[in-house]
Amino acid sequence: MEKDKFQEVVLSYLIKLTEDMSVLKQDVSGLKQDVTVLKQDVTVLKQDVSGxxxxxxxxxxxxxxxxxxxxxxxxxxxxxxxDTSSLAELYGKHEVDIRNIKSKIGLN
Structure with a gap:
């Protein structure tokens, strides 16, 4: 292979690798932003759970x-x-005693 042709092939591969690397960097940057948002969301969720x-x-x-x-x-x-039951029983007993006394003295 000629030297110039070889250099062109290598250069094209390097350009492609550089482009791919740039895309990867953008993807990583996007992932970092997503992780930051997730961390913020987790912080909010932790506060909500604490509340x-x-x-x-x-x-x-x-x-x-x-x-x-x-x-x-x-x-x-x-x-x-x-107490109410006891009072009711006591009231009933007193009523009987009062009637007995009345009958003895002739107040029926």
Whole structure:
């Protein structure tokens, strides 16, 4: 092969390699930009998840408080129910005693 022809072939390959390298550089640059955007998106997602965790903790704490209040209120309601039943029994007994006394003294 002639020297000039050889140089032309080598030069054409070098030009093609240079063009391919330029395209690869552009692709890598695009990928870097995409990675940067993904990192930003991940940062935003992490912040969102952190916010959701905080809100979930608040909901959990509030639920615990409501459960404790419900337990206390249930105890109070049970006591009121027992007191009411006892008062009703006592009222009935007193009514019987009053009627017995009235009948003894002749107030029927």
């Amino acid at each position: 959701l965790k905080n809100k979930l903790d608040l909901v959990y704490d509030h639920t615990v408080g409501l459960s404790e209040t419900q337990a206390v209120n249930l105890g109070r309601i049970t006591k009121i129910d027992k």
